[in-house]
Amino acid sequence: MKPLQPSPAPAPETETQEPARDIPTEVKDAGLVAKRRRQIVDAAVQLFIQKGFHKTTTREMAKAAGFSIGTLYEYVASKEDVLYLVCQAIHLEMEQRLKERLKFAGTGAAALSAAIEVFFEVCDQMSDHILLIYQETKSLPKESMRFVLAHEERITAIFADLLGRGVADYSLKPLDRAQIELMAHNIAVLGHMWTFRRWALAPRFTLEQYTELQRSLILGELT
Amino acid sequence: MKPLQPSPAPAPETETQEPARDIPTEVKDAGLVAKRRRQIVDAAVQLFIQKGFHKTTTREMAKAAGFSIGTLYEYVASKEDVLYLVCQAIHLEMEQRLKERLKFAGTGAAALSAAIEVFFEVCDQMSDHILLIYQETKSLPKESMRFVLAHEERITAIFADLLGRGVADYSLKPLDRAQIELMAHNIAVLGHMWTFRRWALAPRFTLEQYTELQRSLILGELT
DNA sequence: ATTGCATGACTGAGCGCTCGCTCACCATAA
DNA sequence: TTATGGTGAGCGAGCGCTCAGTCATGCAAT
Numbered sequence: 001m002k003p004l005q006p007s008p009a010p011a012p013e014t015e016t017q018e019p020a021r022d023i024p025t026e027v028k029d030a031g032l033v034a035k036r037r038r039q040i041v042d043a044a045v046q047l048f049i050q051k052g053f054h055k056t057t058t059r060e061m062a063k064a065a066g067f068s069i070g071t072l073y074e075y076v077a078s079k080e081d082v083l084y085l086v087c088q089a090i091h092l093e094m095e096q097r098l099k100e101r102l103k104f105a106g107t108g109a110a111a112l113s114a115a116i117e118v119f120f121e122v123c124d125q126m127s128d129h130i131l132l133i134y135q136e137t138k139s140l141p142k143e144s145m146r147f148v149l150a151h152e153e154r155i156t157a158i159f160a161d162l163l164g165r166g167v168a169d170y171s172l173k174p175l176d177r178a179q180i181e182l183m184a185h186n187i188a189v190l191g192h193m194w195t196f197r198r199w200a201l202a203p204r205f206t207l208e209q210y211t212e213l214q215r216s217l218i219l220g221e222l223t
Numbered sequence: 224m225k226p227l228q229p230s231p232a233p234a235p236e237t238e239t240q241e242p243a244r245d246i247p248t249e250v251k252d253a254g255l256v257a258k259r260r261r262q263i264v265d266a267a268v269q270l271f272i273q274k275g276f277h278k279t280t281t282r283e284m285a286k287a288a289g290f291s292i293g294t295l296y297e298y299v300a301s302k303e304d305v306l307y308l309v310c311q312a313i314h315l316e317m318e319q320r321l322k323e324r325l326k327f328a329g330t331g332a333a334a335l336s337a338a339i340e341v342f343f344e345v346c347d348q349m350s351d352h353i354l355l356i357y358q359e360t361k362s363l364p365k366e367s368m369r370f371v372l373a374h375e376e377r378i379t380a381i382f383a384d385l386l387g388r389g390v391a392d393y394s395l396k397p398l399d400r401a402q403i404e405l406m407a408h409n410i411a412v413l414g415h416m417w418t419f420r421r422w423a424l425a426p427r428f429t430l431e432q433y434t435e436l437q438r439s440l441i442l443g444e445l446t
Numbered sequence: 447a448t449t450g451c452a453t454g455a456c457t458g459a460g461c462g463c464t465c466g467c468t469c470a471c472c473a474t475a476a
Numbered sequence: 477t478t479a480t481g482g483t484g485a486g487c488g489a490g491c492g493c494t495c496a497g498t499c500a501t502g503c504a505a506t
Contacts, residue, residue, distance in 0.1 A: 029455095032455085052361065052362065054277035054362075057490085057491070057492080058491085058492060058493075059491090059492090067455095067456070067457085068456065068457050068458060069457085069458075069492090069493075069494095070455095070456065070457050070458065070493095070494080070495085071455075071456050071457075073492095073493065073494080074455075074456080078492080078493085079492065079493090131361075134357060134358070134419070135357070135358050135361055138275065138354075138358055139275065139277075149422055149423075152423075153423060156423070178427065178428065178432075178436070179436065181427060182424075182428070182433075182436055182437070183440075185416065185420055185423060185424065186413065186416075186437075186440075189412060189413070189416045189420065190409065190412070193408065193409075193412045196357070197408055197412065199372055200372075200375075200376060200379070200408060201405075201408065204401065204404060205401065205405070209401075210405075213401070213402065213405055214405070214409075217406075217409075217444055220444060221440055221443060221444050252480095252481095255481085280464085280465065280466080281465080281466060281467075282465085282466090290482070290483085291482070291483050291484060292466085292467080292468095292483085292484075293467095293468080293469085293482065293483050293484065294481075294482055294483075296466090296467065296468080297481075297482075301466080301467085302465095302466065302467090447506100448505100448506080449504100449505085449506070450503105450504090450505080450506095451502105451503090451504090451505100452501105452502090452503085452504105453500105453501085453502085453503105454499105454500100454501095455498105455499090455500090455501105456497105456498085456499085456500105457495105457496105457497085457498075457499100458494105458495100458496105458497100459494105459495100459496100459497105460493105460494090460495100461492105461493090461494080461495100462491105462492100462493095462494105463490105463491085463492095464489105464490090464491075464492105465488105465489090465490085465491085466487105466488105466489095466490105467486105467487090467488100468484105468485105468486085468487080469483105469484105469485100469486095469487105470483100470484105470485100470486105471482105471483080471484100471485105472481105472482080472483075473480100473481090473482080473483100474479100474480090474481090474482105475478105475479090475480090476477100476478085476479085476480105
């Protein structure tokens with residue numbers, strides 16, 4: 001198995017493009033490959049959450065996925081490769097869960113308010129996964145890391161868009177580009193904060209209380 | 224060398240107390256011990272920042288500190304122990320830098336505003352160190368992790384105190400305990416955000432711009 | 447039907463190596 | 477001589493990864 005990670009060499013013309021994923025040197029049934037990779041990722045996510053990337057062995061991953069190390073290395077080029085797959089999978093799931101629940105109807109302000117609620121709820125559901133990203137992203141090779149960060153920026157952009165809409169339809173007070181950008185990052189990070197400050201927040205607030213307080217804080221500032 | 228980490232067994236009566244640090248089985252010059260440990264920590268911090276805890280070897284640490292592995296293990300019980308020392312040292316330095324620059328004069332609101340500026344500046348100076356804490360804290364044994372998190376809460380408490388003062392002297396609008404606590408965490412995290420979202424923020428904002436925007440956002444909400 | 451063979455997913459012992467940690471020994475100063 | 481701080485070769489556990497081999501299956505020739 002050749003590595004799946006984005007090849008550092010050829011800069012693709014369209015800027016943020018998915019790296020070439022498949023190397024057809026060994027032809028395999030694509031369906032099976034996808035299935036096995038999903039097994040590997042599912043197993044690895046749980047192990048990484050429990051013990052971290054570095055303390056998880058390839059043997060453990062293989063066993064948890066339901067086959068032997070040999071087979072693991074039929075579908076993956078290296079241990080680092082699994083980490084890349086895991087990070088990608090987490091971001092993808094995050095985005096899907098958001099997209100399927102986001103409502104874009106109403107004023108910009110209303111849509112933003114709803115989006116914050118949805119986002120915080122998804123953060124709560126996936127808090128272990130978000131933590132994993134925060135802790136292990138830097139273990140990725142540089143090039144792969146850039147793709148993970150790009151994903152992160154896509155999520156932030158959702159909020160920036162809604163803020164822009166709110167400004168445009170006058171449901172939010174006027175903001176320049178910089179203020180919008182910063183606010184979008186603030187919202188994203190405040191969602192993540194619920195996961196990486198759980199130890200301090202969860203004893204004092206329920207998710208609903210936390211969401212309500214933060215949302216009124218954010219919107220109070222913008223209207 | 225016995226481990227330096229907080230012993231899990233005896234819960235000290237005074238709640239958040241420094242764990243017993245010294246085991247006098249082998250008597251050594253305390254001054255030398257402190258000096259060597261400082262060498263070890265200084266070397267380790269740089270290495271951990273560069274390559275992370277797991278990818279740094281004990282041999283590298285010893286060499287960077289200026290002596291051999293044998294000597295390293297005269298002053299430290301294990302590799303994990305070094306990580307604990309490093310985390311402690313970072314928090315200590317953080318607290319010192321804050322304390323020596325914080326001004327408590329004026330209204331609560333004014334003091335808070337100044338504190339935010341100082342805090343953000345310290346975060347900027349120590350961004351690599353803060354990142355290190357975010358990424359490696361979970362590699363600590365459970366008990367040691369609690370002490371690191373307690374440190375974190377002490378810093379948050381600084382902001383909570385100032386917020387409380389501002390409410391008391393009417394320089395801030397009325398807030399209940401929960402709102403104060405939450406706001407304190409927000410401030411702390413927004414400072415950290417400057418370090419762990421550098422990749423997105425630094426290209427668009429200088430530290431001064433970032434501080435100014437966030438500070439007016441925070442204080443705007445509170446007055 | 448039976449046989450022989452090619453295919454490819456899968457296995458796991460084991461290779462080569464690195465790591466954390468130890469300990470028998472050394473150097474120097476009192 | 478004794479005490480103390482320092483050394484670094486070496487131990488052995490455990491790691492990521494490989495590869496010679498097994499087995500089930502499908503197909504073609506007998």
